Amino acid sequence: xxxxxxxxxxxxxxxxxxxxxxxxxxxxxxxxxxxxxxxxxxxxxxxxxxxxxxxxxxxxxxxxxxxxxxxxxxxxxxxxxxxxxxxxxxxxxxxxxxxxxxxxxxxxxxxx
Amino acid sequence: xxxxxxxxxxxxxxxxxxxxxxxxxxxxxxxxxxxxxxxxxxxxxxxxxxxxxxxxxxxxxxxxxxxxxxxxxxxxxxxxxxxxxxxxxxxxxxxxxxxxxxxxxxxxxxxx
Numbered sequence: 233x234x235x236x237x238x239x240x241x242x243x244x245x246x247x248x249x250x251x252x253x254x255x256x257x258x259x260x261x262x263x264x265x266x267x268x269x270x271x272x273x274x275x276x277x278x279x280x281x282x283x284x285x286x287x288x289x290x291x292x293x294x295x296x297x298x299x300x301x302x303x304x305x306x307x308x309x310x311x312x313x314x315x316x317x318x319x320x321x322x323x324x325x326x327x328x329x330x331x332x333x334x335x336x337x338x339x340x341x342x343x344x
Numbered sequence: 345x346x347x348x349x350x351x352x353x354x355x356x357x358x359x360x361x362x363x364x365x366x367x368x369x370x371x372x373x374x375x376x377x378x379x380x381x382x383x384x385x386x387x388x389x390x391x392x393x394x395x396x397x398x399x400x401x402x403x404x405x406x407x408x409x410x411x412x413x414x415x416x417x418x419x420x421x422x423x424x425x426x427x428x429x430x431x432x433x434x435x436x437x438x439x440x441x442x443x444x445x446x447x448x449x450x451x452x453x454x455x456x
Contacts, residue, residue, distance in 0.1 A: 238387075265443070274348070274446035275433070290443065322387055330375050330437060333444065335388040 235259065238323050238336035244344050245310065245317060253308045253339045255323035262328055264306035268292060269320040269338075278321075281306055282328075310341065318343050346371045348436060348447035356453040357424055365419040365450045367434035372412050375437040379408050379419050382431045382449070391419070391432075424454045 236257045245251045255264065263282050267275040277290030281300040295314025300306055306325075310317045320340050326333040347370045357363055367377070376395045380388040392401045392408040394417065400409040407420040417434055431451045435444035 236387075267446075272448070274448045275435075275444070276446075277443050280443055320385075324388075332390055332393045333378060333435075334390060335380070337387040338385075340385070 236323060236325055236334055236336035238321075238339050240339060241337070243339055243341045245341060246344060248312045250309055250311050251341065253310070253321055253323075253341070255306045255308065255336060257304055257306075257325045257336075259325060259327075259334065260303070261325035261334075262303070263326045264300070265324040265326075265333070266290075266296075266298065266306070266308045267322045267324065269322060275322065278308065317341055346374075346436060346438060346445045348434060348445050350432075350434060350447040350450050352450060353448070354451040354453075356455065358455050359424060359426060361424050361454075362420070362422050363424055363452075365421070365432050365452070367417040367419070367447055369415045369417075369436050369445070371438075372415050373438070374412060377408075377410055377417050377434060377436045378444070379406075379417075380433045380435065382433060384431075388433065421452075424452075426454045426456045428452060428454050 239254045265280040266278040269275050276292050278296050279298040281287035297309045322338045323336045324333045349368045351366045378393045379391040382388050394401045394410045405422040410417045431449040433449045435446045
């Protein structure tokens with residue numbers, strides 16, 4: 233089945249730790265995105281990538297980093313510099329920058 | 345700066361009713377608009393995508409319209425069912441960028 237797979241579903245981070253969220257797609261999409269969702273707020277863009285080896289900061293990139301070494305993979309690292317990382321993280325992809333977007337099932341990150 | 349609002353924030357209806365969800369955006373320079381459904385703790389499921397040149401799109405019991413000049417879109421759900429209970433999100437793609445701006449969503453409950 234084609235789709236977007238995010239792992240893990242739940243992730244717990246200790247203070248001062250970096251953690252990496254995985255996002256893999258087998259849809260052959262060029263564009264990939266990371267969003268953060270907090271209760272009572274709309275989704276906010278963290279980073280996006282239109283093509284392999286290229287990515288751009290979104291509206292709330294501080295404290296996050298990404299890489300795009302392969303077309304199918306767009307991992308997100310939440311660094312210790314992110315002061316309030318507890319949230320629901322969603323990965324998405326689309327064929328191009330203006331086409332229909334598809335989302336993964338999300339990763340819930342909690343700081344313990 | 346593009347801002348997206350959705351009214352109402354929450355809606356509760358008896359099964360079988362037809363209903364309308366509203367989405368408004370402040371900047372009419374959009375490329376397209378996409379409606380999504382989100383079940384609790386899950387990712388987003390794409391429902392309908394309307395390009396800026398289109399007036400409406402239909403899929404089964406769902407019909408989405410777009411009035412770009414007035415900055416509005418509506419999602420019409422016919423003959424609602426308890427399985428339609430979810431949060432419905434609209435998102436617009438900017439002309440000059442590649443990314444979505446999301447509304448906060450409408451939480452729909454369809455009572456049996």
